Amino acid sequence: MIDVITLFLFSIVVYNIPLLYGTAGEIMIEKSGSLNLGVEGTMAIGAVAGYLAGMRSGSLLVACLVSFAAAGLVGAVFSFLTVTLQANQNVTGLTITTFGVAFYYFIGNAVSNSPSKWPALGGSRLDQQFAPIEIPLLSKIPVIGKTFFSHTVLIYLGIIIAIVMWFYFEKTVPGLKLRAIGENPGAADSLGVNITLYKYIHIIIGSGIMGIGGLYMALNMGGTFEGSNCWINGYGWISIALVIFANWSPAKAILGTFIFGFFNTLRVQNAPLATAFPNTLGWLTKIPAQFFSALPFIITLIVLLISSVRKNNNSCEPSAIGRNYYREDR
Amino acid sequence: MKKYHLVRRSGQSIKRLLIYYLIGITISMGIGAVLLWSLGINPFEYYGRMLTIGMVGNKYAYKNVEGLLKILVPLLITSLALGLSFKMRFWNIGGEGEFLIGAISAAIVAFNVTGLPRPLTILLMCIAAMLSSGLLGLAVAFFKVRFNTNETLVTLMLNYIMLYLITYLGKTKEDWNFFLDPKSARPIFGKFPESAIMDGIKIGNFNLLWSVIIAVALIIFIYIYLKYTKHGYEISVVGDSAATAKYAGMKVSRIIMRTMFISSAMIGLAAGLTASASGTISETVTNNVGWTGIVVAWLGKLSVPAIAVTSVLIAILQFGCKTAATKYPSIDSNFADLLQGIILFSVLTADFCATFTLKKKEDAKK
Numbered sequence: 156m157i158d159v160i161t162l163f164l165f166s167i168v169v170y171n172i173p174l175l176y177g178t179a180g181e182i183m184i185e186k187s188g189s190l191n192l193g194v195e196g197t198m199a200i201g202a203v204a205g206y207l208a209g210m211r212s213g214s215l216l217v218a219c220l221v222s223f224a225a226a227g228l229v230g231a232v233f234s235f236l237t238v239t240l241q242a243n244q245n246v247t248g249l250t251i252t253t254f255g256v257a258f259y260y261f262i263g264n265a266v267s268n269s270p271s272k273w274p275a276l277g278g279s280r281l282d283q284q285f286a287p288i289e290i291p292l293l294s295k296i297p298v299i300g301k302t303f304f305s306h307t308v309l310i311y312l313g314i315i316i317a318i319v320m321w322f323y324f325e326k327t328v329p330g331l332k333l334r335a336i337g338e339n340p341g342a343a344d345s346l347g348v349n350i351t352l353y354k355y356i357h358i359i360i361g362s363g364i365m366g367i368g369g370l371y372m373a374l375n376m377g378g379t380f381e382g383s384n385c386w387i388n389g390y391g392w393i394s395i396a397l398v399i400f401a402n403w404s405p406a407k408a409i410l411g412t413f414i415f416g417f418f419n420t421l422r423v424q425n426a427p428l429a430t431a432f433p434n435t436l437g438w439l440t441k442i443p444a445q446f447f448s449a450l451p452f453i454i455t456l457i458v459l460l461i462s463s464v465r466k467n468n469n470s471c472e473p474s475a476i477g478r479n480y481y482r483e484d485r
Numbered sequence: 486m487k488k489y490h491l492v493r494r495s496g497q498s499i500k501r502l503l504i505y506y507l508i509g510i511t512i513s514m515g516i517g518a519v520l521l522w523s524l525g526i527n528p529f530e531y532y533g534r535m536l537t538i539g540m541v542g543n544k545y546a547y548k549n550v551e552g553l554l555k556i557l558v559p560l561l562i563t564s565l566a567l568g569l570s571f572k573m574r575f576w577n578i579g580g581e582g583e584f585l586i587g588a589i590s591a592a593i594v595a596f597n598v599t600g601l602p603r604p605l606t607i608l609l610m611c612i613a614a615m616l617s618s619g620l621l622g623l624a625v626a627f628f629k630v631r632f633n634t635n636e637t638l639v640t641l642m643l644n645y646i647m648l649y650l651i652t653y654l655g656k657t658k659e660d661w662n663f664f665l666d667p668k669s670a671r672p673i674f675g676k677f678p679e680s681a682i683m684d685g686i687k688i689g690n691f692n693l694l695w696s697v698i699i700a701v702a703l704i705i706f707i708y709i710y711l712k713y714t715k716h717g718y719e720i721s722v723v724g725d726s727a728a729t730a731k732y733a734g735m736k737v738s739r740i741i742m743r744t745m746f747i748s749s750a751m752i753g754l755a756a757g758l759t760a761s762a763s764g765t766i767s768e769t770v771t772n773n774v775g776w777t778g779i780v781v782a783w784l785g786k787l788s789v790p791a792i793a794v795t796s797v798l799i800a801i802l803q804f805g806c807k808t809a810a811t812k813y814p815s816i817d818s819n820f821a822d823l824l825q826g827i828i829l830f831s832v833l834t835a836d837f838c839a840t841f842t843l844k845k846k847e848d849a850k851k
Contacts, residue, residue, distance in 0.1 A: 192578075192641075232830065236830065236833050236834070240833060240834060240836075240837035241837065241841075242833040242836070242837065243783060245578060245637060245779065246780060246783045246829070247833065249578070249776055249779055249780065250780060250825075250826050250829045251826070252776075253776065253777075253780075253822045253825060253826050254823060254825075254826025254827070254830075255826075256819070256822065257819045257821075257822035257825075258823060258826075260817060260819040261816070261819065261820060261823050264815060265524055265815065265816075382817065389645075392645060395638075395641065396642060396645075399638060443653050443656075443657060444656075445649040445650070445652045445653035445656070446649070448649050448652075449645065452642045452645040452646050452649075455638075455642050456639060456643070456646065459634060459639055459642070460632075460634060460639070463628065463632040463635070464634075466632075472635070477576070
């Protein structure tokens, strides 16, 4: 019975950490006042580029760097179009999603149909490096040890990125300047902050972080390319919802990832839970899977509505979000 | 110091814009050609097949036109509808969700109203679809004007909630679930009764569906509505500046809510017509028009004739890639999305070049 709980908690972390990457990346972008709806596509490009580079080089580090660079390049396109060329952010972001997912299929089909075939993850050098790292002592604690301290390096990295990002926003001068751009770009500009440079850097880094999340997704799903299903599978969209739920805070995003992950895992693991606890959790199998899938979006919708109805001053939504800044437009 | 800076060009020249667009599209097709060539596909052959939507040397070419129109009608109506709300700078990206709820409502009517003549049944389906979608859009607009809720994020969430709702209906085998095919053991959406399936005018072998005629009528109607009515004028003033509209004594909240209702109801109509034309619904009933429509409306610069032309071109691109994909195994119909993305990126760049120009700093100071 304790095994069922451990597996449940373990699954929450192991299957949902891409949400943290997606969310942290998107928070960084939104803090600069840009709304990038291209998370799904950015993650897809990062995933496919990182995976193929990792398989060829046999190094997880190379895989991470390439997925960061590839997704960062997508971020650069987004910045170029929306910051320099003043294009509409919604349209650009959505196009990045369509383009990115299509790119995934294009590369996937091209490689699968090539003489060298699609590289399989199982038994490769990349796969060995993706093995869990047991943290000494801590991983021996029952339940918690398995849940939090026996994971692959990318899971620890995701949590470290979120914490560092929180520190960056709250405690450093560039972080403060970035938040100022998101709130009131005109004021930040008058104080001499180089808005264009700040937006470019943060959009590119944020997109790169999403890309590593995509790579994790690819590795965690065994790296097999299917012609009908994208690896990212909607996680990019859930990440956009999670940004709101986490109230634009990377620290809260860690918590939010586990909460959204909890529902996601309930959907997958309702049967073992119901069998292990027939009396208390037997009802779980009666709830349709689609309800759990929709739950992140339902909760986020409710959060959005309630916080706006209550004119919630605690909301950290950047005021200038979604609007381009053109100095001579004032 | 920088010597040059960007200045908005004074006055829009349609000719200049078109030339820049054409350059942009040519470059994107060139990039696409390189990609095709790298797969060992002859780009001229592929593009030829795509642009003629596989009609050349095909005995059943009329079937391809019918297929193209089936893709075109929902895309056209949805793009027009989204353009309406974008004109007010109301970022309704909920086309998918509004389409889905419309399709579900149309299906409720189709499965439960039997024994009525066909036109009446389809009319009822469309009314149900328009009402449900319209009310959903109205609710979003209400929260926007009353509480300043972020409409982009709300409509985004609704898209996914509706997607899982229709998935639930399509996957749940229960006695109450009249959406499903009762004869199938596996849960699949049932076929509508005969009286709920749209017919058309026969021209030889070609079957011109009524939905096409309705879509064309709608283009003309919306064009007149925006150009020559008070409502249309109000929409453009609100889009230019809500403050100005308020100062001129317009009831901005009412205009936004009314327009959002009309816009979403049109998407509902698209859903009702699509469901009736295909005789069933599914999770993929939208064919992504809610997303593509945003791109089309934007590419068409929110002008009705331009949106109509753009949606025809995008429909040809999508349907053409689909027919071409049957010939080439190493590429699938997702290539349309890839090409569409590249085209949009270059058109956005072209758009910028047509509206902005580089000027020397000294000139500006004078």
